[in-house]
Amino acid sequence: MSQYQQDIYDIVRLIPKGKVTTYGRIADYLALGSARMVGWAMNKCHLIDATIPAHRVVNRKGELSGRLHFETPTTMQERLEKEGITIQNHCIVDFEKRVWSPEDLE
DNA sequence: CCTATGACGCCGG
DNA sequence: GCCGGCGCCATAG
Numbered sequence: 374m375s376q377y378q379q380d381i382y383d384i385v386r387l388i389p390k391g392k393v394t395t396y397g398r399i400a401d402y403l404a405l406g407s408a409r410m411v412g413w414a415m416n417k418c419h420l421i422d423a424t425i426p427a428h429r430v431v432n433r434k435g436e437l438s439g440r441l442h443f444e445t446p447t448t449m450q451e452r453l454e455k456e457g458i459t460i461q462n463h464c465i466v467d468f469e470k471r472v473w474s475p476e477d478l479e
Numbered sequence: 480c481c482t483a484t485g486a487c488g489c490c491g492g
Numbered sequence: 493g494c495c496g497g498c499g500c501c502a503t504a505g
Binding site: 395396397400407408409410411412413414415416418427430431432433437438439440441442 | 485488
Binding site: 377 | 503
């Protein structure tokens with residue numbers, strides 16, 4: 374597996390429970406040049422490590438754009454709700470209060 | 480080598 | 493604010 378993929382997964386693993394981040398923020402932090410690369414990496418993350426908290430990565434508007442790639446179409450939402458996050462129409466309620474950035478690391 | 484395909488995002492109208 | 497268009501870049505065929 375390539376290094377940037379490893380880096381992406383490392384960041385995703387650091388997202389605090391109850392928080393989410395975006396494809397773009399991860400791409401910016403790692404200077405990947407393209408948020409698509411993060412999406413591409415997330416698409417096959419379960420092949421690498423099924424414990425990666427992929428449900429905590431959403432698009433820049435707070436929509437669960439990756440929900441159809443989980444085991445069932447509702448798995449992503451269920452996992453987020455279990456962490457105290459509210460979802461409405463496949464979108465995170467109070468997204469600004471729930472979003473986290475790799476920059477926030479100490 | 481060239482085209483198509485994204486779990487994306489910015490910009491202009 | 494909602495599109496459409498385009499830039500982005502690894503991968504597959």
